[in-house]
Amino acid sequence: MTMSKAFFDADIAWCPGCGNFSILRTFEKAVEAAGIDRRKLVLVSGIGQAAKLPHYTQANVFNGLHGRALPAAVGIKLANHELEVVITSGDGDMYGEGGNHLIHNIRRNVGVKAFVHNNQVYGLTKGQASPTSDMGFVTKVQTHGVMSPPFNPLAIAIVEDCSFVARAFAGDPKHLQEMMLAALEHKGGFALLDILQPCPTFNHVNTFKWYRERVKKVDESHDPFDRQKALEVAFKWGEEIPIGIIYRSERASFESLQPVLGKGTLVERPVAGAS
Amino acid sequence: MDINVRIAGAAGQGVETTGELLVEAFAGLGLYVFSTQSYMSRVRGGLNWFDIRIGERELFSGREKADLLVALTPEALELLSEGVAEGGLVVFNGEGQEGVVGIAFEEVAKELTGSKIMGNTVAAGAVFSLLGYDVGELESRLRARFERKGAEVVEGNMRCARRGAELAAGHTGTLRAPEGGDAPTGICSGNEAVGLGAATAGVKLVTSYPMTPSTGVFTFLASVADEYGIVVEQAEDEIAAINMVCGATYAGVPAMTTTSGGGFALMVEGLALAGMLELPAFVFLGQRPGPATGLPTRTGQQDLKFAINAGHGEFPRAIFAPGTPQQCYELTRRALETAHRFQTPAILMSDQFLADVRTNCRGLDTSCRPIDRCIVEEPGADYVRYAVTADGVSPRALPGSEAFVAVDSDEHGEDGHITEDLAARVRLQDKRMRKLEGMTVEALAPEWYGPGDAEYVLLAWGSTYGPCREAVDLLGGRGESVAMLHFAQVWPIHAAPVRSLLASGGESPGEGRRVISVEGNATGQFASVLRGLGILEECRLMLRYDGMPFTGEEIARRVKP
Numbered sequence: 135m136t137m138s139k140a141f142f143d144a145d146i147a148w149c150p151g152c153g154n155f156s157i158l159r160t161f162e163k164a165v166e167a168a169g170i171d172r173r174k175l176v177l178v179s180g181i182g183q184a185a186k187l188p189h190y191t192q193a194n195v196f197n198g199l200h201g202r203a204l205p206a207a208v209g210i211k212l213a214n215h216e217l218e219v220v221i222t223s224g225d226g227d228m229y230g231e232g233g234n235h236l237i238h239n240i241r242r243n244v245g246v247k248a249f250v251h252n253n254q255v256y257g258l259t260k261g262q263a264s265p266t267s268d269m270g271f272v273t274k275v276q277t278h279g280v281m282s283p284p285f286n287p288l289a290i291a292i293v294e295d296c297s298f299v300a301r302a303f304a305g306d307p308k309h310l311q312e313m314m315l316a317a318l319e320h321k322g323g324f325a326l327l328d329i330l331q332p333c334p335t336f337n338h339v340n341t342f343k344w345y346r347e348r349v350k351k352v353d354e355s356h357d358p359f360d361r362q363k364a365l366e367v368a369f370k371w372g373e374e375i376p377i378g379i380i381y382r383s384e385r386a387s388f389e390s391l392q393p394v395l396g397k398g399t400l401v402e403r404p405v406a407g408a409s
Numbered sequence: 410m411d412i413n414v415r416i417a418g419a420a421g422q423g424v425e426t427t428g429e430l431l432v433e434a435f436a437g438l439g440l441y442v443f444s445t446q447s448y449m450s451r452v453r454g455g456l457n458w459f460d461i462r463i464g465e466r467e468l469f470s471g472r473e474k475a476d477l478l479v480a481l482t483p484e485a486l487e488l489l490s491e492g493v494a495e496g497g498l499v500v501f502n503g504e505g506q507e508g509v510v511g512i513a514f515e516e517v518a519k520e521l522t523g524s525k526i527m528g529n530t531v532a533a534g535a536v537f538s539l540l541g542y543d544v545g546e547l548e549s550r551l552r553a554r555f556e557r558k559g560a561e562v563v564e565g566n567m568r569c570a571r572r573g574a575e576l577a578a579g580h581t582g583t584l585r586a587p588e589g590g591d592a593p594t595g596i597c598s599g600n601e602a603v604g605l606g607a608a609t610a611g612v613k614l615v616t617s618y619p620m621t622p623s624t625g626v627f628t629f630l631a632s633v634a635d636e637y638g639i640v641v642e643q644a645e646d647e648i649a650a651i652n653m654v655c656g657a658t659y660a661g662v663p664a665m666t667t668t669s670g671g672g673f674a675l676m677v678e679g680l681a682l683a684g685m686l687e688l689p690a691f692v693f694l695g696q697r698p699g700p701a702t703g704l705p706t707r708t709g710q711q712d713l714k715f716a717i718n719a720g721h722g723e724f725p726r727a728i729f730a731p732g733t734p735q736q737c738y739e740l741t742r743r744a745l746e747t748a749h750r751f752q753t754p755a756i757l758m759s760d761q762f763l764a765d766v767r768t769n770c771r772g773l774d775t776s777c778r779p780i781d782r783c784i785v786e787e788p789g790a791d792y793v794r795y796a797v798t799a800d801g802v803s804p805r806a807l808p809g810s811e812a813f814v815a816v817d818s819d820e821h822g823e824d825g826h827i828t829e830d831l832a833a834r835v836r837l838q839d840k841r842m843r844k845l846e847g848m849t850v851e852a853l854a855p856e857w858y859g860p861g862d863a864e865y866v867l868l869a870w871g872s873t874y875g876p877c878r879e880a881v882d883l884l885g886g887r888g889e890s891v892a893m894l895h896f897a898q899v900w901p902i903h904a905a906p907v908r909s910l911l912a913s914g915g916e917s918p919g920e921g922r923r924v925i926s927v928e929g930n931a932t933g934q935f936a937s938v939l940r941g942l943g944i945l946e947e948c949r950l951m952l953r954y955d956g957m958p959f960t961g962e963e964i965a966r967r968v969k970p
Contacts, residue, residue, distance in 0.1 A: 176808050178656070181818075188815075189826050194808035195815035196659055197827065198652065199682050205649040209656025209664065210808070212614055212640055217660065217809050238645035394638050400613040401661040401807065403638060 147186055153304035153331035153342075157251055158187055160307045161222075164314035175218045178207040180232065182258050184224035184251035184331075201231025204239050207246040214401045215389045218318070219246040226256050229265040229285045236287075236326075240294040243323035244388045249314065250287065250326070251304075253333040254340050261336035271339060288368035291326050292361060292381045298325035299364070299381040303349045304332065305342045309377065316379060323387035330375070345375070352378035359383070410587055411441075411464030413472040414536060417489050418481025418502075421453040427479075427529040428459030431536060432767050434550045435463050436596050438542060438589035443468035443875075445958065446765040450621075450705040456484055465587045468768065469733070469875030470961040476584060477539060479532055481514070496583045500535055502528070510539075510580045517572055522565040530566045534573025540586035544574045597770040599763040599872075600625030602734040603693055606741030607665055608637040611779030612691070614657045614664035616642045616650045621705050622761035623667040623695035637777060647672035651679030651690065658688040659816060661784060661807040663745060665691040670699045670712050677719045680754055684724025686816040687795070687803070687841065689748035689755070689782075693741075696760040698956050707956025708761035710871055710929035716756050717900050717938065723838075725845035727755040728900040729853075732874020734766060736897055738773050743853070746780045751844045752805060758899070760929065762958035763872035788812035794825040797836060801843030849901040857910070859885065859892030865968060866911065868926040868948070870896040870935050872958070877927055879961025880968065889969055899935065904942040911944065924948035927964060 148154045165175065175193040179185035181200035188195040194217075198206045203221045211219045221228075228236055228250045239246075254271070256262040263276045265285040272279045291299045298320045302313040310329065317325040330349065332342045352367060356378070364381035389395050397403060414431065418424045428444060435442045443462045449455035460471050474494040480486035481502045486509070493499055498510065505511025512535055515528035530551065537547050551566040597605070604626045607615070615634075617627045631641045644650035650666040657664035668676060673694050683690035694716060698709035716728050727747045729740040741757055748755035785804040792812035796803045803823075806812040815825030820837065822828045859881040869877040877893040884891040894910070896902070911922060926936035926948050933950040940946070951967050953959055 173811065173813065174809055176660075186827070189817075192813065194813055195817065195825065196656065196686075196808075197815075197817040197819065198655065198686075199678055199818055202648065202652040202679070202682075205644070205652035206656035206659075209614065209616075209653035209658075210660045211656075212642070212653070213657040213660035213662035213664070214807075214809055234645055235649055238649070242642075392640055393635060394640050397638070400638075400640060400657075401809075403613070 146190055148183060149335045151334040152183070153253060153333065154183060154187065154251060156304045156307055157310070157329055157331060158190055160310045161187070161249070161314060162191060164311050164318060167311065167315050168318040170218050170318065174216065175220065176210055178203045178210065178219060178221045180223055180227040182224035182227045184222050185227055187222040201227055202235070203227060204232055204235040204246070204248065208239060208242065208244045211244050211246050211389070212395070212400065214399045215245070215395060216399055220318070221246060221248040223248060223250050225250060225252040225254065225264045225266045229287055233265070237290070237294065240291055240296045240324055240326070242388050243297055243385055245321070245323050247317045247320070247325045248327065249317070250328050251331045252328050253331040253337055255333050255337040257333055257336055268339070286368060287326065287328050288380055289365060292364050292368055295383050295385065296326055296381065297323040297383050297385045298379070300326070300379045301328045301330065301377045303330045303345055303377055305346055306349065306377070309351065313379070323385055330377070348373065348375045349377050350374050352376050352380065410585070411462055411468060412476040412584070412586055413474065414461045414463070414477045414479070415458050415475035415489065415492070416479045416481070416532070417456065417458035417485035419454050420449065420451050420457050422481050423529040424457045424459050424481065427533055428461060429767070430529070430533050430550060430554065431461055432596055434533070434537070434547045435461065436592065436594045436769055437546050437550060439592050439594070440464065440587060440589050441466060441468050441592040441769055442596065442767070443471065444767040445471040445762065447957070448706050456488060458485070458489065463587055465590055470879040471958060473960050473962055477536065479536060481532070498539060498580070498582055498584055500539070500577070502532070510577065512573065512576045514573070517576065518569050521568050521572060527565055527569040530569040531573035534570035535577035537570070538574035538577040539581055539584065541581060542586065544570055593769040593771045595770050595772065596767050597734045597738070597773060598625065598765060598767045599734045599737045599759055600695070600765070601629050602737035602770065602773065603741050603757065603759065604629030604633070605773055605775065606738040607745070608633050608639065609775060609777050610742040610745045611663050611777060612639060612665050612745065613662045614640050614654070615666070616644045616653045616664070617667040618644050618647050618650055618672055620669040620672045622697055622764040623669050623693055625764055626667045626693050626695070647675040648679060651676040651692070652682070654690045655679060655683050655686065655688050658683070658690055659686065659808070661782065663689070663691070663749070663780065663782065665693060667693040667695070669695050669697050670715070671702065673712065673715070673719065678721070681720035681722055681724065682818050683754040684720055684726065684841070685722070685818055687752040689745070689752055691745055691748055692754065692756045694756050694758050695764050696758060698954065704956040706761065708872070708929060708958050709954060709956060710760060710873070711934070711954070712758070713870070713899060713930070713934040713938065716758060724841055725751065725753045725848055726900065727751070727753070727848055727898070728758060729755070729897060730758045730871030730899045731763070731897055732869070732872060732895055734768055735770050736874070737763070738770070740897060742780065747848065749780060749783050751848050752783070752802060753844055758871055760872050793823045795821065795823045795837060795840065797823060797840050800847050801840045802847070803840070845901060849903050852901050852903045853898035854903070855894050855896045855907060857892060857894055860890060861892070862890070863892035863922070864890040865892070865923045865925060867891065867893045867964065867968070868924060868935065868939070869893055870899050873927050873929065876959040876961045876964055880964035883961055883965040884968060891968060896935070899938070902942055902944070904944050908944050925951050925968060927951045927959065929953055929959070
């Protein structure tokens with residue numbers, strides 16, 4: 135496996151040691167493993183460090199507005215559901231600015247895959263708290279420490295019956311690749327993959343070492359179709375942080391429910407219409 | 410000659426249903442019809458009315474006074490009797506009194522059918538009879554309307570219509586109704602016309618958050634979605650709606666969203682995204698009075714400068730403002746074509762008045778004739794999305810083809826990837842803005858109505874077309890020299906020809922003619938835009954911002970008291 139030419143040509147804006155490098159390398163492998171034709175692959179992002187990933191690989195790119203990757207991705211998928219549409223986003227982009235779209239697109243269940251690089255801090259704006267920062271996390275803005283408990287993306291997704299919910303860790307690329315592949319191969323609609331990503335520059339609490347001591351793969355007895363159990367797993371955070379496929383649901387995708395889309399993609403469809 | 414019928418009552422009483430039934434039935438008689446609505450922001454109660462003006466010649470505006478008032482509630486009788494013209498008639502849903510014909514519509518319906526629900530039909534029958542029209546035409550409309558609900562419902566309605574006609578017979582007084590002729594029998598509202606224009610132009614994705622007065626376009630498109638192959642999705646908010654439109658247009662599908670001022674305010678960042686990404690995003694903006702929530706069910710033209718300037722940074726956009734349902738249909742198509750030809754957003758501006766107007770439309774073509782999306786079929790291996798060209802328009806390829814298509818809200822190079830190269834920034838910004846030159850040259854010329862040498866010129870844009878046109882006719886009939894200059898495209902405007910048109914007869918712009926800008930806002934926004942373009946210097950402003958539409962009579966009175 136080699137990195138694409140685009141990767142070496144690009145002027146990469148990430149800090150040395152950033153968890154994003156591992157995520158990018160693993161993403162390249164997962165795309166190869168899934169056998170995806172890159173010309174049919176659209177990477178959609180908003181704003182943030184994770185959102186720059188599409189520029190560092192070879193694919194179609196839609197780098198839109200902060201927090202708005204999801205609706206743009208849904209628009210693309212509805213226009214041409216034969217495209218593989220993957221969102222690369224961060225915790226600020228997806229869980230903060232774009233929170234309303236996340237809530238409603240889990241319900242909508244359009245087959246786009248969201249890979250959320252969750253570093254529990256704002257990198258691009260230099261170190262403020264993010265929606266997933268732990269209580270007490272001190273920054274130049276949150277000078278007395280974060281006072282709101284963190285957003286729990288997995289629990290929210292499970293409560294909303296999201297069709298695919300998983301978590302991985304940038305420091306375990308082999309497992310991360312498995313999770314990415316499972317998400318890419320998921321056919322039942324929307325997939326959320328939360329990726330724990332250390333930020334060596336702005337987050338000196340949640341480091342590679344900190345995560346490595348805590349992440350624990352869900353064991354094989356875990357049944358992702360058991361919603362109550364999945365919710366229990368999703369609530370675990372702190373001493374033990376579960377990673378793996380946490381929840382799955384057999385739901386009809388939005389596309390499969392749309393009579394119009396059953397006749398082909400909107401972009402290719404010969405225009406019928408009334409005579 | 411023409412007369413004005415006003416049906417008034419509380420929300421939930423079927424004022425609109427009765428009005429729409431009568432509009433169709435009058436048109437069926439070959440009459441020209443022009444209906445407007447006044448309603449409150451509530452689902453039950455209050456005071457709503459539906460005006461139907463009928464005439465022997467084409468009509469373009471509502472009228473202030475009613476010749477026939479049908480009052481369904483005591484409140485409607487009390488508040489609207491003053492607005493009845495001399496020699497007019499009043500029919501009240503209850504006891505008669507001096508000067509008022511009493512027909513208890515709901516009780517009559519209950520007697521005949523066991524339910525008061527068909528009281529509206531009794532009222533419609535009474536109206537037909539009072540105007541001296543053949544109730545047979547009303548009956549055939551009722552049959553068409555209720556056929557799918559079964560024979561019993563059709564028969565009940567027939568009986569109610571006939572009974573209403575019988576009870577009203579002999580009360581006609583001096584009212585003289587226009588005679589039916591050969592007016593087009595097809596009726597269309599402003600909002601339906603926009604929806605039909607979009608569907609026939611090949612729009613394939615519509616995503617909106619409901620907001621009065623734009624919702625009618627959204628629901629119309631939903632009603633024809635299966636027929637035309639359109640995906641209609643209600644977005645979680647307007648931000649999602651415009652960003653979905655951006656995604657869909659990037660992938661090659663003509664897409665649109667519908668909204669009003671408050672929702673458009675939320676879309677503004679997404680509009681700038683469409684400008685930066687060079688996407689043919691199309692927005693229908695139905696105006697109502699603001700700021701903020703304002704008057705949700707009333708009309709106004711207060712978002713012109715907002716639309717022209719919406720979005721941070723600078724990018725070209727085209728803004729259309731049709732004046733009639735017929736223009737709504739035609740310009741929706743034109744807006745989509747312009748957006749695709751120049752790869753930049755387009756906005757169609759309407760308002761509550763025009764949204765709800767129902768009038769005769771000449772054979773709107775319902776066949777799907779998709780617009781040219783201006784896509785390169787075979788992009789080469791070295792394709793870049795933002796190739797710098799002489800006219801600023803770059804060849805447009807779609808993702809999924811042989812080319813990789815990259816677009817970025819950050820400033821980008823020709824390849825669409827993020828850059829902070831400031832020379833590239835200038836090159837790309839110049840490229841984007843060059844499109845505005847072509848758009849300006851191709852902009853719709855304004856329409857002149859009235860004598861070429863008119864002393865007074867009424868400047869109009871959007872929905873004031875009809876009222877201004879009628880004012881020109883009214884004043885012309887009194888020997889006054891008045892014309893109208895109506896702009897159905899308000900941005901960009903090709904200034905030079907307009908400047909010479911207004912200046913003819915004088916040395917400097919506007920001199921020699923008395924220009925009056927007629928606008929539904931408090932500041933004269935359009936006049937200000939024209940001043941900014943050097944088209945005007947001074948002009949008189951005729952403004953209205955109480956939430957009600959202009960009428961031709963009002964404009965005529967205010968030009969020359």
